[in-house]
Amino acid sequence: MFSTDIDRWREDFPALGFTDDGERLHGPVLWAEPAMPDQPPTVFTAQVEIIPGAAFPFAPPMVRLLDPGGPLEITFHINADNTLCLWEDDWSVDDAPWLDPRKLLDRIADWLQKTAAGWPGDDSCDxxxxxxxxxxxxxxxxxxxxxxxxxxxxxxxxxxxxxxxxxxxxxxxxxxxxxxxxxxxxxxxxxxxxxxxxxxxxxxxxxxxxxxxxxxxxxxxxxxxxxxxxxxxxxxxxxxxxxxxxxxxxxxxxxxxxxxxxxxxxxRAVRAGSVRTVLANVPIAIIGCGAIGSFTAELLFRSGARILTLVDAERLRPGNVVRHFADLQHVGWPKPHAVRDRLSAIDPDVTAVTVSHNRLTVLEEATALVLRHRVVVDATGSGRATSLLTAAVTRLDAGSDGTVVSVCVQRDGDVLRVDRMPLRPGENHMSPLPTVEHTSQLRERGCGAPISPTPPGAVVAAAELAIRVVIDEVTAERKLPATVADVRKPQDQPPFDVVGWITSDPPERAAS
CATH class of the missing domain: 3.40.140 (Cytidine Deaminase; domain 2)
Incomplete structure (x- = not known):
């Protein structure tokens, strides 16, 4: 709405009994005092001043009460500059009710009536x-x-x-x-x-x-x-x-x-979401506290999870912090300790967060982790660790409710994938996306393997995808299938050739 539109808005007020000096609109607003039993309501005529200020029309015009026209104790919903607070919420300028002069005057009348009644039912704490x-x-x-x-x-x-x-x-x-x-x-x-x-x-x-x-x-x-x-x-x-x-x-x-x-x-917990109370009592292990694992731990902790076990054998390197929840002050720390310290900045009580600076190497260790935790998140990106956890949860399938959720990024972050194990009746995992020869020439001094150019956004998105599967499991909703993938860039093999979410089974089948 430009100046000409504001001029047209002002043109409707004279017909409503208002005068306009080019800056202020001055005129009457009829309002009714709350009626007594068996008596008609008393109608008063208030006089108000309306000024379309600098924020108008994206915010309501400034309205001041010059004369209520009758007995009125002004209490709530008035600003320090004596302008009436008529709307608490923001509105799109296309739908703003104050652009209709009649709706504006009706709102002022409603404000007067509620003020006279003492604002019944109002819970505005400001x-x-x-x-x-x-x-x-x-x-x-x-x-x-x-x-x-x-x-x-x-x-x-x-x-x-x-x-x-x-x-x-x-x-x-x-x-x-x-x-x-x-x-x-x-x-x-x-x-x-x-x-x-x-x-x-x-x-x-x-x-x-x-x-x-x-x-x-x-x-x-x-x-x-x-x-x-x-x-x-x-x-x-x-x-x-x-x-x-x-x-x-x-x-x-x-x-x-x-x-x-x-x-x-x-x-501090009220913004954590509706599953906070469920997650608070669920033991969850995160194996691999690198990029994806660190943000998985953070998102779970922010969502209410408190009984966490963090396992990783590596230390944080300066180059890691670009894609890691920890920062430069934690360089040289074992990654699980760095993540735990960062979690304490969200909630100082991390007494139920256990850390282990070790590598998962034998089946007995993997089996013990599955037995002790409701969910084990495999964020290692290691074929050996994934195989150990898969074997552990499979052989315990009949006697344990433990679940393994394996999360990874593939093809430098173009595909994000989460697999849940063990399979439920009628489920299948999606076929693997074939690996391609690593062409990255990125290397870090002192680090033997090439560095993946996976962007930080893909890492955080993979962590968020993982916790969706974790929450689906611990809440027993079980609406997600055994494999969920997010294709961010089309690949050369179906079904990874289409951008978006793809799954191993239709959700209704997986939930049955």
Whole structure:
């Protein structure tokens, strides 16, 4: 929508009772107060100002309430600049409802009616928008499962974050305006204020929510002992928190909102997907912690898997890191140890991640791995290791629920392939793609074998394909067949001559 389109949009407002000075539209919006039993609703006429700002039409116009036309306590869904928050979600400009003036006015009327009713059923937890924003850009972090309300706790600072700890400080020893300990500074006050019925906009609002603790907290703020307040609250049944920086000024106490985040395990796991709880209790081994194996471990760990065994006999080389989950700081580390260390950056609790800097060489070792794990992922790219694991799972077929998932990239990443073993009744593996003579001239000093030019994207895609098969197995959905391949570039042999997914059996047959 260009300037001429905006002009046409403005042309519809005069017929709706609006005046237009070329910048602002000013006019009436009819809205009805919630009706009482056996009484007709009272209709009011509000006066509003509409300004299509710089972001319009890709964002709604700015709307300010000049006169509600009747009694109205404004509480939620209004921005710090007093513009109404009419839509929470983004819209494509082609479908944006605010481009229809009548829909825009209906939305304003709906906002007025819901405000008069107290926003019933609303669960928007965004109290930050009602408070001035702090100039300090640091994020405030806290662990919601460890906080005890109505006490002062220590904080730990850094260039990007302020961490609220669970180490309480006794503030009773801070008397006569003096701090007796260096730790009696930059404290945070934690409070649980329950269900909120109106936003907090000032220190007076905040003090009212703190109840009997307000006087002590005020004193400690003025002594610059407490500098952060964390309010835990609920709205519409949803739990939330508001972090505020507080400090004294000439007018009393100034409050400003900070960006904050919960560091608890539950919050960090909520994006892991629906299979998180299943994967958490499934023992999975990854044999081969090179490129594909390292990203398979990462994706499984991010998805909720915690009982992992990582096996590889090699050390990480500088050239590996281009296609590896680990980075340069892990060069020289055994690959399983490097992967485990990187996993600890996602979740520090890696106590159930076992590492083995060994090579799989004998059938007894392969059999033991299959017996101890629900799934063994073969990411070695080694014919010997794959044969050992295939023999192990085959001979245990009748007495074990262990599964081997073998993943590899072929022809320099043009084909990704995953095979699951043992076969179920009626299944077959896809015929192998014939190997071709390796033409790569890429070599690394100190490394005897040629280097594959497989791109990093193919490695990550192969790992993702592998975990699809793993999840299909551990959730007992069993919708995927024994072989799944992703052809990224057509090859000279059917069925690998067509780009896309190919399988050994139709999914419905494999699942039966």
């Amino acid at each position: 109290l930050e928008r009602y408070v001035d924003q702090e100039d300090d850009p640091r994020m405030v972090l806290y662990n919601a499962t460890r906080l005890v309300p109505d006490q002062a706790v220590q904080t730990e600072g850094g260039p990007e974050i302020i961490c609220i700890t669970d180490r309480a400080r006794r503030t009773g020893n801070i008397v006569n305006g003096r701090r007796r300990n260096r730790k009696d500074r930059r404290l945070a006050w934690v409070a649980d204020i329950g269900s909120v019925v109106r936003p907090i906009r000032s220190w007076d609002d905040l003090a009212a929510s703190l109840g009997t603790h307000a006087a002590d907290v005020s004193r400690l703020i003025k002594m610059r002992v407490i500098t952060v307040i964390l309010l835990r609250y609920t709205r519409g049944g949803a739990d939330a928190a508001l972090a505020l920086r507080v400090h004294p000024d000439d007018a009393g106490i100034r409050i400003a909102a900070c960006e904050s985040a919960d560091t608890s395990t539950l919050t």
